[in-house]
Amino acid sequence: MDVVAHIHAGQPTETPWRFQLDEMAWRDLVEGLKHDSLPFVGLWCDGVAVHALFMPHGTQPLAASLMLEGGRYPALSPARAVSSLYERMIFDLYGAEAMWATDVRPLVDHDVWAETMPLAAAPGGAGSNKTMLTFQPSEAMQAAGGVTAGSGPASGGRESPLHIALALDGDVIRYAETVTGYAHRGMAQRLKTCRVEDANRLTGRYVAGACAAHQAAFCQAVEAACGESMGPEVSLLRVVVLELERVSTHLFTLAGIARQAGAVLVASRCMWFREKLLTEAAPIIGSRLMMDHCVPGGVNLRTAAAMGELCSKLAELGEEIYPDLVTLWQSYPGLSSRLVGLGVVDSALLEQVGLDGPVARAGGGDCDYRRDMRAYDGLWRFTSGRHDGAVEDRAIILLEEVGESLRMLNTAGPKLGLSAGGRIDLYYEDGEGIGMAEGPWGAVLYWVRLKDGRVEHAFVRDPAYSSLLALEAVLPGQNVADLGLIRASLGVTASALDG
C-alpha cells in the first residue's frame, strides 16, 4: 500500500496538505507505515482529534487526522518508535489513550501536578505525590539485572534536569532508562489561545541553544498561515542569526565533550572562541543566545544595518582562530583515541528512532533541511564526510559545521550590505501553517493554527525526542564514566524533551 496515496484518499480539510481519516483508514495507515519508509515528523492532539505529520518530499508536509472516539485512537508507535513519546505526552496532557502503544509509561506527569490531564475538557484533580519522584523500572530493565544506579536530575552541572537510571555490571552499563518531565513548563497549554507575539517569545525559550531555530520555524508557520512569505533580505538575516546560533551551540557542545574527555585546554579554547564571537555579535544583534530576533513578519535586530559588516568581522575571526582550533582538536594527545568508537549511532538506529541533524550526518545519514530552503540558495553545500556514528565522528562533524557556518556568514555579509531588515504587519487570518528551520541538533518544526488573531493551537517538533531514544539505545555496553560524554554528543536536552 502506498501510504502517501492512502492519506490523500482521506477526506480533504481546509488545509490542502491535511486529510481526515476514519478509524479503519487510520489502522490501515499504521499497518502501511510498518512497510513504508515515509518520514514521520510527529503526532499531536488538539483535544478533539489526533494529527500525524509526515514529510514525504523535502519540506512538503502531509498530515493525517483522526477524530478521537471515546478518548482513544490507534497508536502509531508499532510502526514508528519515536511516536511512543508523543503518545505518552498526549496521554499525560489530554488523557487520550493510544491503543496498542509500545510504551504506556507516563512521560511528564508523575502525579505531582496541580491538576492531571490539564488540557482535557475536564481536567483531573491534583496529583497525590508530594515527594521526590521514584523511578519505576520497566520489565526490560528489571530483566537486565545488575546493580542499579542513576544520574540526575540535580548533578551540580549546568545541564537541564533529567534522570538517567542505569543497570550496571561493574563499570559497564547493561541497560538505561530515562525519567523526563522535571523541566515540563506546560508549553502546549501556554501556547493555546496565546497572542502571536507572546507565543513567539515563548518559543524563543523552548530550549536554549536553539532559540533562533524555534522562533524562525514558528514565525514561518505563522506567516504561512497568513499566506505571507518573507523577502530575500529578511530571510537572509534570519539565516545569519540561525548560523551564528549553530556556531555558538556547536562550540558549546564541543567544549563539553572535550572537558568530559579530559582535554580541558581544548574545552577552554572552544569556549574562548565562542565568547570572542558573541562579544562581537551581541551588541549588534541584541542578545547572546539569539532570543527574540525572528519575529512574525520579519526580524528584530538592534542594529540591522551593521549585520553585513558583522558577518565579515565574524568570518575574519573565524579565519584567525578556527584553523588552529581544528589543529588543536586533531592533535591533542589522547583526545581522538578517547572518543573513537564511543556511543555509536549507526544507520539502523537512526532509521529506527527517526533522528536527523548532525548526529545523523555523523552516522552516514544524508539529511539537512537547509538544502531545501530557498533562503540557503548559494550558501549551503554538502560537506559531511564522517559516517561511523561514534562520539568522535559527531565531534568532527560539529567542528566542520562550525567552519561551514562561518563560511556562510562570510558569503552572506556582502549580500546583506546595509540591509535594514525590519518587519511587515501581518493580518492574522484564521488558518494553519507549518514552518521549519534546521537547528543546531536537527530540524525544528512548528505547526500553528490561528484563530481570531491568536494562536489557537501549536505543535512543536524538536529532534530531542529521537535523541533520547538514541541515548537509551546506545548506552548498553558503554562504560558508565562515558555517560556524560555520550549525552553531550547527542544533544539530549530536558527542556526540549519536556516542553
Added chain:
Amino acid sequence: MGLIRAVFDASFRQGSARLKPVGPRWPLLLFHVDTGGCGGCGMELEALAAGGYDMQGAGFGFASTPQGADVLLITGALTYAMAPVLEAAWKAMPTPKGVICVGNCAIDGGLFPENYTIMGGLNRKVHINLRIKGCPPTPQEVLDGLCSLFGQRAPAAAYAGASSSSTSS
C-alpha cells in the same frame, strides 16, 4: 515544598567567624540546580565557569555535590517535580548556607508563571539572598551579582568590549 529558611551568614566573608566544621570559606562554592527552564541561564553559567571571566579569581567555584556547597544557585521557574529535589539539595548542604536566584524564571517565573506544573519562581516562597535578573543574565552580569555579595567589583572579562551593560542574553 516546605519552607526553606536561608540564612546568609556573615561567615561568608573572609576573616569572620566560620560556622562550618571544615574547609575555608573561600572560594564560595555554588551548587547549581536547574528547576525547570529553557536552560539559557545554565548555558551562561557554563560560559562564566569555562570562559575567560575569571570566576575562580573572583572567589567563586561550582560544587558537584550539595554537601560541599555554600550556596544553592537556582535557575528555572521551579516545577512541582523539581521542588522536592531542590529541598533535598538544600537539606544536604551544611550551614551556613544561602540561596541565589539567577534569571527571571528562578525569581518570579519570568515567562513561565504559575500553572499546573510550575510554581512560578522562589519569590515570596523562600528567603532569597541574591537575585540576578535577566532572561538570561550575561555571564558578566552573573559575576557582577556574585561579587556584589562581598561589596567588591568583578574582574574584567578577557574579551575586548565585554561589559555587564553591553547587552542582555
